[in-house]
Structures are given as structure tokens and as C-alpha cells.
Amino acid sequence: MSGKERLLVRGAQGDLLRLVATGHAESRAQLARVSGLAASSVSLRVEELIDTGLLVEEGSGTSSGGRRPRRLRVSPAAGLLAVADLGAHHARLGLLDLSGVPLVVEERACDIALGPEATLDWMAAAFDDLLATHGPAGVPLRGVGTGVPGPVDPGSGRVVSPSRMPGWNNFPVAEHLGAHYDLPVLVENDANLLAVGEARSWPGFDNLMVLKAGSGIGCGVIVDGRLHRGRGAAGDISHVRVRTDSSTTMCSCGHPDCLEAYASGAALMDALSGLGIATRRPSDVVALVEDGVPEATALVRNAGRLIGEVLTVLVNFINPDAIVVGGSLSTAEPLISAIRAAVYERCLPLATRDLEISVTRGGPDAALLGAGSLLLDAVLS
Numbered sequence: 035m036s037g038k039e040r041l042l043v044r045g046a047q048g049d050l051l052r053l054v055a056t057g058h059a060e061s062r063a064q065l066a067r068v069s070g071l072a073a074s075s076v077s078l079r080v081e082e083l084i085d086t087g088l089l090v091e092e093g094s095g096t097s098s099g100g101r102r103p104r105r106l107r108v109s110p111a112a113g114l115l116a117v118a119d120l121g122a123h124h125a126r127l128g129l130l131d132l133s134g135v136p137l138v139v140e141e142r143a144c145d146i147a148l149g150p151e152a153t154l155d156w157m158a159a160a161f162d163d164l165l166a167t168h169g170p171a172g173v174p175l176r177g178v179g180t181g182v183p184g185p186v187d188p189g190s191g192r193v194v195s196p197s198r199m200p201g202w203n204n205f206p207v208a209e210h211l212g213a214h215y216d217l218p219v220l221v222e223n224d225a226n227l228l229a230v231g232e233a234r235s236w237p238g239f240d241n242l243m244v245l246k247a248g249s250g251i252g253c254g255v256i257v258d259g260r261l262h263r264g265r266g267a268a269g270d271i272s273h274v275r276v277r278t279d280s281s282t283t284m285c286s287c288g289h290p291d292c293l294e295a296y297a298s299g300a301a302l303m304d305a306l307s308g309l310g311i312a313t314r315r316p317s318d319v320v321a322l323v324e325d326g327v328p329e330a331t332a333l334v335r336n337a338g339r340l341i342g343e344v345l346t347v348l349v350n351f352i353n354p355d356a357i358v359v360g361g362s363l364s365t366a367e368p369l370i371s372a373i374r375a376a377v378y379e380r381c382l383p384l385a386t387r388d389l390e391i392s393v394t395r396g397g398p399d400a401a402l403l404g405a406g407s408l409l410l411d412a413v414l415s
């Protein structure tokens with residue numbers, strides 16, 4: 035079983051450790067170049083980081099061309115990060131090392147409708163279980179992070195006015211987890227985590243809009259390679275009003291005709307239920323589409339059109355390099371085609387000239403890797 039311990043590194047030391055952990059530098063010379071610090075200053079701090087066991091140096095042998103530069107990396111014993119991506123009915127949980135490499139990832143069933151205290155205590159027990167089973171002896175836990183399917187105030191780590199999280203409004207998630215662990219805690223909107231994790235799979239694409247289409251609809255925005263949070267609500271497109279031909283549908287926020295009320299997985303499941311077709315989760319909707327059930331295909335296509343029309347405004351405004359679609363509905367082909375059709379038809383030619391619209395590349399752990407990346411920042415700050 036691993037213990038827990040705050041990572042104590044001073045300013046520039048933390049910056050150098052972060053550069054090595056994130057793969058931006060692996061030698062003293064690269065660290066000096068990337069950080070802008072003097073070579074002597076880098077050497078001194080690297081020696082301190084090696085002495086305290088946080089960095090290790092390897093590959094100091096010689097090659098035919100002379101002495102090979104030694105390679106710095108974060109010690110596997112430097113610490114662990116416990117991260118989760120909380121969904122409506124299941125959570126993905128993992129332990130990462132400080133370089134963001136997963137030691138273990140598991141998906142477990144849970145129910146956020148049980149409320150924040152029960153859910154977060156369940157999460158802490160699940161983390162303890164993973165640490166007891168998979169945590170290497172003597173390697174301390176350094177931080178805890180979770181994504182939640184709702185808006186998060188970045189200053190306080192509270193969930194604010196979430197749509198499908200009864201009892202969570204204004205709950206101090208970060209404070210609750212922090213009281214349990216006494217370690218740095220990250221609480222972030224799930225689409226933002228997906229965006230940060232997904233950006234690792236899009237080298238050369240510095241401006242991304244990463245849509246998460248699952249039970250809800252969210253969007254994470256990467257600008258110049260970094261997550262754009264705004265004041266916390268950036269990318270939250272769920273309550274944008276959409277144009278519909280049918281009569282008004284009330285959204286859980288109390289306003290009529292929000293995007294979420296038509297195009298979220300939850301809305302599609304409700305609509306199918308009204309047609310006498312039972313589903314238990316958004317992936318069931320995808321399965322119905324793949325089975326050629328026309329009601330499901332029509333609803334998903336309409337959802338894609340509505341999402342695409344909202345994205346049209348955003349593409350003209352932000353002009354991203356790519357729109358990346360993730361979440362459990364993203365594998366429904368009619369959803370992506372309808373989004374593409376709307377965006378290519380309605381956006382400015384200059385905005386769509388080199389625009390990629392694609393499903394996620396980062397794999398099922400992308401959000402956890404994003405959580406690890408942001409949590410490392412919190413641990414080192």
C-alpha cells in the first residue's frame with residue numbers, strides 16, 4: 035500500500051520537473067534551452083532533484099560517436115496520481131505515474147444520482163483499493179483529480195448548476211476530496227479533461243474544439259495548445275438555444291429549446307422512450323442506429339444537425355484546426371456526418387478550408403491522461 039505525501043519542490047525546480055515529466059526536455063541542455071534558465075542554474079537544480087530521488091539519469095554509456103548524452107526522466111518512485119472521470123452511471127479510474135503513464139485503469143459502475151458525498155466517498159474507497167492492489171510499495175500518492183459531467187468553478191472546485199447531477203449544485207467537490215486526502219486536488223469539467231488528453235494525439239493542431247457527446251453535451255476548447263477555461267464555463271454549449279421545427283421542449287435549466295434538450299444522449303433516450311423504445315445508456319442508442327432502427331437514426335441525425343449548427347457559429351468565431359468528437363455517441367456515424375454537413379455547408383470557406391472534423395484519436399483513457407496532465411500542474415504549483 036502506498037502512503038501519501040505532498041511533493042515539495044521550489045519554483046524553478048518544479049518547472050524543470052514538469053518539463054521532464056511532460057517530455058519537453060530530457061537533458062540538461064534541453065532544459066536550459068526550453069526553460070531559459072542558465073546552464074549552471076539548471077545543473078544545480080537537476081542535481082538537487084536527483085538527490086531527492088525525483089529525477090533519475092540513465093543511458094550514460096558511450097556510443098561509437100563518442101559520449102552519449104545522459105537521459106533524464108522522472109523517477110517511477112517519485113509519486114502517483116489518482117485520477118477519475120466520473121460519468122452518470124460509471125467512472126473510469128486510474129493510477130498514473132508523474133509522467134502520466136498509467137499503472138492501472140479500471141471502469142467501475144457508480145451512480146452520481148446518489149449525491150456528491152456518497153459518490154465521492156465511493157471514489158475515495160475505489161482509489162484506496164487501486165492503491166492497495168496496484169500501488170508500488172514506498173511510492174507516495176501526490177495528488178487526486180476527477181472529471182465531473184457538469185460545470186465547475188475553477189476557483190473553488192465546486193460544481194455549479196449541473197443538469198443531471200441531483201444534489202451536486204454548489205457542492206465543494208475539491209474541498210470534500212481534499213479533506214479526505216490532504217493533497218492537491220483537481221476538479222474539472224469532463225469535456226475539458228477530454229480536450230486536454232485528446233490534444234496529446236493531435237500534434238501540430240494547436241487550436242481544437244473537443245466535443246463530448248454522451249449523456250450530456252460538452253465542449254473543451256484548446257487555444258494555442260492550452261485549455262481555455264474562461265471563468266469556468268468556456269465551451270459549455272449545452273444551453274445554447276437551437277432552432278427547431280417542432281413545438282418547444284423545456285430544458286432542465288428552465289429555458290425552452292436548449293441544445294441539450296434535443297441532442298444529448300439523455301434527450302435521445304427520452305425521445306426513444308416516448309416512441310416505446312427502451313434504452314439504458316447512450317451506447318444503446320448507438321447500437322440501435324447500427325441495427326438500422328429508423329427512429330434512432332433519425333433522432334441521432336437530427337441531433338448531429340443541431341450540434342453542427344451550434345458549432346457553425348463557434349467555428350467561424352474561433353476558427354479551430356480541428357473539431358474532435360468524443361463521448362459514447364461519437365461512434366454513431368449519422369451524428370458525425372450530420373455535424374460535418376452542417377459545418378461545411380454553413381461556415382465561411384476560409385474557416386473550413388483546412389478544418390478536420392473527426393472522432394477522437396486519444397483512446398478510452400484520454401480524459402484520464404488529461405486529468406493527469408492538469409493534476410501534475412496542481413501538484414507542482
Ligand SMILES: [Zn+2]
Nearest residue numbers: 273285287292
Ligand atoms: Zn438549458
